[in-house]
Structures are given as C-alpha cells and as structure tokens.
Amino acid sequence: MKPVELPQGTLEMLILKAVSLGPLHGYGILLRIQQISGERLEILQGSFYTAIYRLERRGWIRGEWGESENNRRARFYSLTAAGTRQLKTETAKWTDMAAVVAGILRKKAGEI
C-alpha cells in the first residue's frame, strides 16, 4: 500500500492521541503512530519535534526524564488535563469535518 501523507496540522492531533494511550518518549511516539496506522504514515521528518515542542509549550503534554526499555535515559511525555480536553475537541472537529467532506464527495450527479 502507498504511504499516506498527512494534511497540515494533523500531526499534533496524532501525537496527542499516541500519548493519551500511555507515557511515551519521542521515538516511542513515532513508533506508535506508525504502528497504529499500519505502517502507512511517513512522518519521520524535522516537523515531528517541532510539533512536540509546540504541544509542550501549550501545556497539552508534559515531559519528564525517565528510563527507557533498553536502560537509556529518555524524556517521557504524558497528556495533561488540558491536553485531554484538546484531544477531545480536536477529535470531534476532525470527525465532523471528515463526515461532511466524505458526504460531499460521495454525492453522485443525480442526488444533488
């Protein structure tokens, strides 16, 4: 299957979702997103950490130093209360938008 390209601004939403399932370090977030998407998302770009920094700055995720599975020091991110709320609104917005767009695209000539 061809890899999917992410629309602008959705990366942050995906990171929030990945972190909501449990604290993760940066690379872990990457892996989890790829894993959930069935290896179809290509997000190994410089924009990944920019998104992480921005989310932390806004107070939606919180980073703490800890120990990774292979005994390496790593920074683990977890969702804050504000982040949980944000994820909820973003999800609702996304579902709404996707439904509307999909609905429009599904329309055939006779249905309008």
Next chain:
Amino acid sequence: MSLLAPIRKLWHSIAPRTHSDVEEEFRSTLDAYQEDLIRQGLPEEEARRKARIDLGQPATQNETYRDAIGLRVFDELGGDIRSGLRALRRNPGFAAVAVLSLAVGIGATTAMFSLIYAVLLHPFPYADADRIMNAHFVKTQQPDVFQWFTLSEAQLDDLRLAAPVDSVLGFTTNGHLEITNDGLPDDISGVYLTKNAETFLGVRPLFGRMIEPFDAGHPVVVLNYRFWQRYFGGDPHAIGRTLEMDHAPYTIVGVMPRSFAFNDVDGVGDVYLPASLMDAVANGPAPTYLPWIKLRPHVTVATANAALDPILRDIMKIHTEASLAWHLRLQPIIVPYQQDLGRTLALLLAGVVLLLIIGCANCSILLLARGRTRRHELAIRTAIGASRWRIVRQLLVEALVISCTGAVLGVAASYWLARLPLVLSRDSFPAESVIRINAPILAFSVALALLCGILFGLAPALRLSRNDPARSLPGRQAGVVAAPARRRWSVLIAAQVALTLLLMATAGTAIRGFLRLTQMPLGYDPANVMQLGISLHVNNPAEWSSLQSREARAPRISSRSGRRSHPSPVFPQSLSAPMPRRPVLMFRPRSSSTEVAMASSRRLV
C-alpha cells in the same frame, strides 16, 4: 541571589528547557532510531546517515526548539545586535565619529530635558505644590504693577475659612539674626512660619522635626540644609543643641533636607522659627505674614481669584475708592520661574534638538558611505535567501546599536551637562530644584535613542536593501556612486549645513539676549560704588546715627548713602512685615582702588 531569582524565573517561563536538555533528548531518539535501522540490516555508517537525514542534526535541534516556542525573533535580533557591535569594533574610526556625534546630541538634549523637568515640571518638594499660590494685588490697568500684602494671624485664620481654600501658610520675609554663640558673630536670615508649617509644606525633615503647633512660644529653631552644612559641618548631632541668636538661646529641633529651600520670595532662610516668637521680636504692631494659599483640589485659579477677591477685601478692610483699581491675583508658585526661564529654556531646547538632528544627519551620511563597502556582504545575504525586510531589520538594528551606545555616553555626559546652567546662573532657578537623572529622564533618553536610531538608520537601510545581487556581487571594486545615491547625499549635506546655520542663529539670538541683560541700565553709575552691609539687630536709632557720623568722618569716601534693607531686585517689598533689617551703606571711594575701599570700611566698623 534574591535579585537574580525573579530574572531566572522569568527566563524559565520564556524558555523552559535548556540547550543541553533539548539536545540530549534528541540524541536519545536519534540513537534509538539508528539502532532500529541497524536491526533492520543497514550497515552502521548507513544507519547513522539515514537517521540524521530523516530526523535532523542534533546541533541544530535547539534552533528548532526555539523556533517552535516562538523565540526565533529574539535570537535573530540578538544576532543582529552582535553583528552590529562587531561591525562597530571593526571600524573604530567610523564608530567613534558616529557614536560621538550622537552622544553630544543626546547628551545635550537629555541635559536640557532634565533641567526643564527639575526647574519647570517638578521644582518644589512641597506637598501638592501645584495647588500652592502666591497672592498679590494687581493694578487692573497695568497688569505689570503688583503689590504683595501681608496678613495678621487673625486675618490668616479668617482666610482659612474661605471656601476655595484648603490651608494657608503665613511666613515672614526673612529677617536678619545674629549668631551670638562663641566666635565671630554671623549674620543669618530667619524665616518665621505659622504653626501649620509642617502639615502645609509636608516635607519630611532630614533629621528631627519641622515646626509643630505645640512649639508655640518655645524658642525652637529648624535649620536649612545649607546653613547646617556651613555652620555645623553637617553634624547629625546638632539636634538638641542650642543656637544663640541675638543673645537668646534657641533649641535646634530639626534639619530640613537639601531640596527644601523655603522660600524664594525674599531669599532662602538659614533658620526657620515658629511665628509665635514674632511677638517678642517685633516691638511694634501685631506681626503680619505673607500668605501662601493652598487651594482645594479641583478648584481652578480663576474661580479662586473671583471668590477670594471680595473675601480678602473684607478681611483687610480695604474698601477705598483707590483700592478698586486693584484686583487679587493668585499665581502658582512656579509661575515666576516659568516666565523668567521658560523662553530661555525653550530656546536652549530648540538649540540642542537641532544639534541632535545634525548628529543624526551625520550618522545617516556615514552609514550611507559605509554602505558602499558593505554591498557585497548584503548581496550575499540576499543571494542566500534573506528577505528585504530581514536586511532592513539588520541595518536598523545596527543603527540602533550606534544610537544606544551614543545614548549611554550622552546620558553619562548629561549628568554633568545638566548642572552647568545652575552653576553658571544659580539665582535664575528655584533654589529647591535639584538636578538628577531619574526614571522619567532615563525613559526620555531611551525613547530619544530609539527615535534617533530609526531616524538616521531608516534611509540608509531602505537604500542599501534595494540591492540587486546580480549587479553588485561580481563587481566588488565598483567605486562610482550611483546617481540617485549622490543626490541623496547632497540633500543630506545641504540639510546639515542649513541646520548648522539655524543652530548658529539660535545661539546668536540667545547670546544677544544675555548680553542685553548685562547691559541693562541700572539707573545709576555702578563704577567704584561699594556696598557695605552692617548688621544692627536692635533697632537702635542712636547706634545708627553714631555709625553715620563715624562714616561721615571716614577719609577717601567721596559720597555716601544709606538704606535700611538689603536690595531685592525681584519683588517690591512695600507691605512686608516690620522686621529688623540690615542697613546697607553705599559709598563711593575717591580713588578707584578696592584696597582703599576695604581699608575705609575696616576703619568704619
């Protein structure tokens, strides 16, 4: 530590993570990814390369971080400032000329502003000084003719009841007192203040206290700062000691701060005494006082004038036909200075502002001239992707670096410059005004520096940023100034010459004004006229006439006259309180030598 803590806290809230923190995290991700790639079968070197291509370099990660949290603008500005400072260091000659020409302008302007601030905006230390009014009667037909008036204690009390009046201070014009402690008798001036002096003036004494209502009848004295410095050498233990004046002991209860120089009407008093002691001094009618009227808040001077005129006529019982030609005029205590100094200061301010504009034009020309040598650098910047705005910003920041350096030097210089007019002409300024560099003045000079930087930096920045890299990159040797640039130069140079001429004209006008002052006719020929002041504290006519007869016998004096007060050129003293005064002898020695005059006066005394 405690001082740095808030700064550190602020810094932490701006950039919560340190450089190494960001880099360490990124490295750990990079390593984990690299290991994964090796596990997938890539050779180590290849895995390392791919990891860095996919994720980026650890060295630039901090930049990504600061960009993400919105600090990039500050980083770029910091870089611009650093490059501006480096450019200044590289061209010390250019830097010195540009910075100095601005430093002179900014220094002079700041000095003028601090002078105006101290003299015209905030000269007095008194509480609510803007509500304190001088009061006098003005001839309606000739507003220049005015008369001070004095009121007795009872009349002051009546005046205090008037609606627009908040409070009234009564004081005497200063009378001469003689210190009769040990040593040489010293002639000093004393000002008697009504018992509400402390609350009316609201100035915190340096030591001890001001005259209080409970001092009534007690021989206490409060010292003026300068007198305290002169007579007691600034000894803080002077409080409680006894000062003997005119053979009567007074207890020193306070020393006023330096800024307190009450009052300007008739010279600053050396000592302040409770008015209740006046009865003992004046062996004539009830003592009277000049009033300072403090109006209630939000009462305009015009309203107060209208309301107080009939009240004062009633109080003073003046209802004669002749008195109708006069009307009351209240005047904020600052007004005499504004009238005397306002024009001069405005002229001086115009002069220094011109100086500053000339300095700015200077810097503009210098920047344009230097810009030619910088074309190459700017062209490279443009070629590798700097926007025009980015280049304008860099050039503006460099200009601001120059103007701020100039401002720092200028403010340092203005610290001394601002004192100059006070040293040159002490009497023209309110004695209370203390020139110091304070927050409003610093704010003024910072604003001035920014304004100057933009003023002289903008034109060269816009000009240089309009740079076609294709044209200027290969030909670094291009030595010919393009025609539009040359026109701009001539405009700048012409403007500079015009401003210099204008400045010289202003200076000429100012100097002519001062010269006219020194040549003002006095009404008598001052050549060889000597003045000799002799203190006679007991109003003893016998002593006065004996002095006159001894003086009449003194040799080598061609003519003489005597008057029983010292000259006060500013205000007529027609109605001031009956106070012991110092007689002044004016005499003209036959020979013009001062030596002779001195000898004569020594014989006389």
